[in-house]
Amino acid sequence: MIPEEIKNTFITYLKQNAHRITNERFLILDAALDMKFHFDADELYLQMKNNYINVSRATVYKTLELMNECNILTKHNFKGDRTRYETKIGRNHHYHIMCITCKKIIEFEYPEIEKINKKVCKANNLTMVDHTMQVFAKCENPGKCKHNANNYN
Ligand SMILES: [Zn+2]
Ligand SMILES: [Zn+2]
DSSP states (O other), X not given: OOOHHHHHHHHHHHHHTTOOOOHHHHHHHHHXXXXXXXXXXXXXXXXXXXXXXXXXXXXXXXXXXXXXXXXXXXXXXXXXXXXXXXXXXXXXXXXXXXXXXXXXXXXXXXXXXXXXXXXXXXXXXXXXXXXXXXXXXXXXXXXXXXXXSXXXX
């Protein structure tokens, strides 16, 4: 079930930008909101396929972009790693640290960062509309890293 408010945000966005409103898009929205943590388009596509929901891969890619544009999802590109999305619904603003060895992603919140960014914007006569922070790090002992597997996300 897609919350009514989110559905309306999406419909309004699609209308305003002359995108077709199709049932497929809502199936993809529903599936995307169910995804935990960070996911890429192919993972969502496979997840839907496993649940016998038939949509084309191209439509999944396109619809994720639209959901990013209307602020339902956040899109991440971690140092050239595959493009990943995550839902913004019910999430606090947070930042990411990625281990460059095992690609594990840690999330953290730190409201001071937002304050500093706003302050710098203001000092330059700007109003902040969004901000992100990505930190890249490495495991202390990559060989023994328990996350050093392929099923990270
Ligand atoms: Zn690591
Ligand atoms: Zn995140």
